[in-house]
Amino acid sequence: MIPKMSVEEKPSGSSLRKVLGVFDGIAILIGITIGAGIYSTPQIIAGYLGSFGPILLLWIVAGVFVFTSGLIYAELGTRMPSTGGEYLYISRCFGPFAGFVFGWAQLFIVRTSAAAGLALIVADYFGYFVALNKSTRIFTALAVIFLFGVLNYIGIQKASIYQKLSTILKVGALLSIVAVGLLFSGGHENLLSSHVAPEGGLGPVGNVVAALMLIIFSHTGWERIGYSAGEMKNPKRIIPLSLMIGIVLVVMLYAITNMTYHKTLGIPGMRESTLVASDVLTVLIGPIGAALIAVLVIVSASGSINGTMMTAPRVYYAMSRDGLFFKWLDFVHPRFRTPSRAIIAHCLWAGCILLIRGTFETIAAGLVFAILIFYGISTLALFKMRRENIGGPDIFRVPFYPFLPFVSLLLIFVLIVLRAYFEWQKSLVDLAFIVTGIPFAFYWCRKKREKKDEFKTA
Numbered sequence: 337m338i339p340k341m342s343v344e345e346k347p348s349g350s351s352l353r354k355v356l357g358v359f360d361g362i363a364i365l366i367g368i369t370i371g372a373g374i375y376s377t378p379q380i381i382a383g384y385l386g387s388f389g390p391i392l393l394l395w396i397v398a399g400v401f402v403f404t405s406g407l408i409y410a411e412l413g414t415r416m417p418s419t420g421g422e423y424l425y426i427s428r429c430f431g432p433f434a435g436f437v438f439g440w441a442q443l444f445i446v447r448t449s450a451a452a453g454l455a456l457i458v459a460d461y462f463g464y465f466v467a468l469n470k471s472t473r474i475f476t477a478l479a480v481i482f483l484f485g486v487l488n489y490i491g492i493q494k495a496s497i498y499q500k501l502s503t504i505l506k507v508g509a510l511l512s513i514v515a516v517g518l519l520f521s522g523g524h525e526n527l528l529s530s531h532v533a534p535e536g537g538l539g540p541v542g543n544v545v546a547a548l549m550l551i552i553f554s555h556t557g558w559e560r561i562g563y564s565a566g567e568m569k570n571p572k573r574i575i576p577l578s579l580m581i582g583i584v585l586v587v588m589l590y591a592i593t594n595m596t597y598h599k600t601l602g603i604p605g606m607r608e609s610t611l612v613a614s615d616v617l618t619v620l621i622g623p624i625g626a627a628l629i630a631v632l633v634i635v636s637a638s639g640s641i642n643g644t645m646m647t648a649p650r651v652y653y654a655m656s657r658d659g660l661f662f663k664w665l666d667f668v669h670p671r672f673r674t675p676s677r678a679i680i681a682h683c684l685w686a687g688c689i690l691l692i693r694g695t696f697e698t699i700a701a702g703l704v705f706a707i708l709i710f711y712g713i714s715t716l717a718l719f720k721m722r723r724e725n726i727g728g729p730d731i732f733r734v735p736f737y738p739f740l741p742f743v744s745l746l747l748i749f750v751l752i753v754l755r756a757y758f759e760w761q762k763s764l765v766d767l768a769f770i771v772t773g774i775p776f777a778f779y780w781c782r783k784k785r786e787k788k789d790e791f792k793t794a
Contacts, residue, residue, distance in 0.1 A: 353492065353673040356568045360496050361578030362585075363503040364643050365561050369586050370506050371450075371640030372457040373554030375613050375633050378597055381550050382606035384543040387531040388598040394544070395594055398551040399587035402558060404744045405711060406583045407734045408718050409559055410576035415727030417571035421560060422714050423651045428726070429717040432660055432784060433777050438710055439655040440773030446706055447648035448682060450556075452690035453699035454637040454644075455480040461637075464630040474694075478687050480638065485683035488645040491672045492567055495646050502639030509632040510589050513613060517596035520620040527602025528595070535607070542758035549755060553704045554590065557640065558583055559711070560647040576732040649678035659784040702766030705755055709770070712748040715741055 356364075385391050412425045423442075427435025442448075455477035459468065462476055488495045534543055561578050565571040593613075600616045601609060609615045613632070617625025653675035656665035669676040693699050718734070718741055721727065734740055756763040 354567055354569050355493055356496065356574065358574050358577050359500065361561055361568065361574045362582045363496070363500040364646055365558050365578055365582035366507065366586060367499045367503040367639040368557030368560055368643030368647070369555060369582070369640075370503075370510070370589070370636055371454055371557065372633065372637045373550075373556075374510070374590060374593060375611070375629075375636070376457070377550040377554050378594055379606050379609045379612045381547045382598075382603050383535040384538075384547040386534045387603060388528050388595075390544075391547070391598070392591065392594065394547055395551055395591055396587075398548060398555060399583075399590070401744065401747055402552075402555045403580075403583050403587065404740050405715075406558055406579040408715055408741055408744060409561070410579045410732045411734050412714060412718055412721070413561070413565060413575035413579075414572045414730070414732045415721050417565045417568075417575065418654075421565070421647070421651065422710060423654055425714055425717040425721075426710070427658070427660075429720040430713070432658065433781050434713065435658075436655065436660050436777040436780055437770065437773045438713070439651050439661065440776065441706055441710070441770045442648055442651050443681070443685060444773070445769040446703055447644055447651075448686040449689055449693075449699045449703060451481060451641050451644055451682070451686040452477070452693070454641045455686070455690060456695070456699070457637045458634050458641070461630040461633045464627065474690065477690055480641065481683050481686050481690070484638065484642045484645050485679055487642065488649075488679050489669070489672065489674060489676050492646060492674055495642055499639060499642055499646065502635050502642065506632065506636040506639055507585070507589065509628075509635070510593050512628075513617065514592050514596050516617060516620050516625075517600060521599065524600065524619065526599055527605065528599045530598075530602035530604060532603050532607075538758050541754065545751065545754045545758055548751065549704045552708070552751075555586065556703065556707055557643065558586070559707075559714075560644070566650070572730050572732070645679060645682060649675050649682045652678040652681060659787055660780045702762065702769060705752070705763055705766040706770055708748050708752050712745060712752070715745045715748065 381391060381394075385394075413421070416424050416428060418424055423435050423439050426438050456473070458480045459473045459476040462468070463473065468476060484495075487498060534540075538546055558579065561575060561582075565575060568574045597606060597612055597616055600619055601612070605615070606612060611626075611629065614626045614629040617629055619625075652661060652665050653667075655661040656663060656678070665675070665678050665681060667677045668674065689699060719738065722737070
């Protein structure tokens with residue numbers, strides 16, 4: 337029996353095309369990370385805390401945490417610069433069983449739920465211009481998933497063009513919100529110092545944890561930069577630069593955007609708002625602000641969907657290539673040089689989640705809890721890679737090791753425990769989506785072992 341070749345060993349006609357540079361990497365990171373979170377979470381966070389000072393502090397703390405995690409993922413990505421990202425790190429360090437459970441969670445809850453929820457946001461804001469009923473809203477959201485599935489199917493270069501365009505527009509639009517706030521706030525009261533009692537019913541610590549989970553949700557996406565490493569020209573250079581530059585830009589944009597929100601509306605106004613960015617622009621420049629923000633959210637959310645499709649299907653492809661998933665998914669389109677079948681699977685399941693669960697709030701509910709678990713496992717993988725000296729030359733190394741990774745791991749553990757304590761019912765549901773993959777993990781891992789035994793005796 338001839339052993340199966342890895343993606344790097346396959347003939348050039350069936351291998352992934354190495355076309356992505358640093359700007360592509362930054363565009364992917366920003367494009368995925370800045371989705372709907374900055375427009376859908378600040379008004380909820382304002383209910384958990386009573387003034388802007390603690391809210392800004394939590395956004396900064398989350399930004400520092402994300403940047404530290406980015407340094408960890410930069411080292412992981414340069415030690416294993418191949419398509420698959422966290423799936424590769426976890427599988428290499430903790431075995432195919434752990435890798436399978438990670439990939440299962442990505443396909444069946446984490447990444448496809450994000451696509452479904454963001455597609456609903458796109459449909460909702462498209463409804464600002466065209467009246468949609470319940471059925472046409474769902475149809476529009478499904479059409480959005482289909483559209484970006486097709487775009488990614490026919491080539492990562494084409495998807496990357498939209499990613500760069502949408503990233504430029506969404507960053508420019510957020511800066512425009514801030515600029516409008518600076519230029520037109522002269523005749524409006526500065527409400528940054530407004531203060532009211534918190535409304536959350538989880539107590540002081542529980543409210544902070546709930547707010548932090550929402551803030552981290554707004555930052556999720558940066559970790560997927562390594563998923564497309566196999567299509568980067570020089571991943572050992574591109575991954576660290578993309579992570580550090582991209583995360584810093586996102587954290588700064590979020591901080592100044594939140595300041596503009598609170599300066600214009602104050603805590604009471606934030607709590608009463610359902611479309612906070614739209615309400616801010618409406619206050620400052622009139623009804624035209626609602627139309628501008630509708631376009632902004634459509635571009636922002638669709639860019640995040642596109643960025644997810646540029647990255648997540650590579651995990652399913654990598655799993656199949658390793659013999660841990662359906663063989664059908666181990667396929668690179670001979671013409672477009674994309675993992676086309678993995679993209680199809682991603683779109684189909686995202687559509688199913690959209691039809692079954694129906695609302696953005698329900699779809700997005702458990703993402704952060706699951707993601708934090710795999711952040712923690714990936715951080716543990718760094719310690720093992722260091723100990724075993726995995727990787728070649730020119731590796732990016734996390735500064736102040738092991739202090740920074742240990743602090744990051746400790747914060748992840750504390751957040752997981754506190755969230756499980758204060759919202760144990762939701763946490764159990766979130767965990768259920770992950771553990772449902774365990775029986776399938778036994779099956780696929782046993783199947784892979786049988787193939788190895790067959791190869792040895794051949």
